[in-house]
Amino acid sequence: MEDKKVQKGKKRQLEGIVVSNKMEKTVRVRVDHTMRHPLYQKVQSRSKIYFAHTDEKLEIGAKVTIRESKPYSKNVKWQVIK
Numbered sequence: 340m341e342d343k344k345v346q347k348g349k350k351r352q353l354e355g356i357v358v359s360n361k362m363e364k365t366v367r368v369r370v371d372h373t374m375r376h377p378l379y380q381k382v383q384s385r386s387k388i389y390f391a392h393t394d395e396k397l398e399i400g401a402k403v404t405i406r407e408s409k410p411y412s413k414n415v416k417w418q419v420i421k
Contacts, residue, residue, distance in 0.1 A: 350407040352420070355389065357401045365390055365415055366397050368405055393419035 355370035371386045391405045392415050408418040 352404055352406045353389070353417075354402065354404050357397050357399055357403060358388070360397055360399060364392060364394060365411075366393055366403075366419065367391075368403060368417070368419075370405075389417050390415045391417040391419045395419075 353368075353370045355368040357366050358369045359367040368389045368391050369386050370389060371384060373382055373384050375382055389405060391403075392408070392411045397403065397419070403419050403421055405417040406420050408416065410416050411418075
């Protein structure tokens with residue numbers, strides 16, 4: 340019987356800005372994106388906050404890249420890869 344290799348899906352990566360670093364080993368990252376309104380065709384800016392795990396100290400305003408990972412806690416499901 341042949342050994343079949345299971346290929347895992349590619350994990351999402353997003354770029355954002357650190358908005359809070361008050362927790363231990365966790366930062367809040369704001370990710371901005373633009374979208375076009377389906378009816379009025381106006382370009383809108385949207386943002387979302389993600390909780391990301393990190394071992395290093397990051398300053399507020401630092402630009403970081405985050406990647407999906409295993410759940411570290413109830414809210415933390417992303418990891419900073421810088």
